[in-house]
Amino acid sequence: MLEKARYIVVEGPIGAGKTTLAKRLADRLSADLLLENPAANPFLGRFYQNMERWGLPTQIAFLFQRSEQLASFNHEHNPQRRVVSDFLIDKDPLFAELTLAEDELHLYRQLYARLKPTVRKPDLVIYLQAQPEVLVERVRKRGVESERKLSEAYVERVAKRYADFFHHYDAAPLFIVNAESLNPVDKAEDFELLYSRLLAMRSYREFFGYAG
Template sequence: MPLSKYRYIVVEGPIGVGKTSLAQRLAEHVEVQPLLEKPQDNPFLASFYQDPVRYALPTQLFFLFQRINEARDMAQMDLFQTRTISDYLFEKDALFARLTLSDDEYKLYQTIYQGLSPQVPTPDLVIYLQAPTYALAERVRRRGNRYERSIQDDYLARLADSYGEFFHQYDEAPLLVVNSEHLNFVDNSDDFELLLDRIGKMRGRREYFNVGA
């Protein structure tokens, strides 16, 4: 199996790129329960999209505490299963914080982050999904989440750029960069098999997977 050598896999990417769907598909493929973010549980998120300046800090702090708890859950899950597949990388929390918080708020966030950040295991593989802004916006609108209705394209563009900068420097784990613009891993089994094949052929620390239209 292409995934057999990977004990801890993370799927990452900006809002709307399909990371949760792919993480769920991979987890189903290897028959494990995925470890997923729960943005719908954040009571500040809908307000943040309406008024980012006012609600950025409570939104970000809620996510930070939520992810710390999930990291602890992951440590407990390791006692019961041999493989973990997640739709988020813990370190990316600071990416959102830097994007949304003022300088003073970010300093406060960093103090809390450094004091509470748990020891999180390094993934064996990170799959970073990319897509152009228009594709992200279309996918966000198509899935119709209530709290995402007011997301603006310029925010998605800035978020995608931030992810690009983050993963340009990322070297903590083997990284597969996937252009998902013309791929549908959930509804197209051929696309999913192509991805599995590409993962199985990885030899370097940073590789790329791109399929044209």
């Protein structure tokens, strides 16, 4: 699966390590990187302090950013080059449904329908899972100022939404990683194990790092 994959996406809730893993994987594969840029969202810090007030502008800003990135990628990227990304735009509504009031969600869905670019589906999606307390610990450890007031309750809701989303996801081959029992982000030996399992992947949906 991995050897033939040209467009690979690494996904997961905040703190799961998707960006770091995407970078390590792109480096190993000599692939291009397509990364989201949360620091460029002017509303994100305020959102973490007051989600009800800043949910809609934060969501719209991310939608514009990711849509423009993917549109540019479609236009400019050399199709002969492999690419690893740390976001899947199909999951964007997940956050809107989690934080927006009904009327705001209706507006967001209209914008999403208009702005979502037509992109080819990934050849492989890697989904990192971890318990909320583990995610919060990792977020605190990296010390990003805008994330300082992020609550465990919010991270728990996000993690549950991700789990629900990928439970039903079937648009591309899916490799689900338990990022607690194995840590391919911080441990070189776990990354090598992950990489070898990706090379051996043959099924449409596989699990890595789960007991039994």
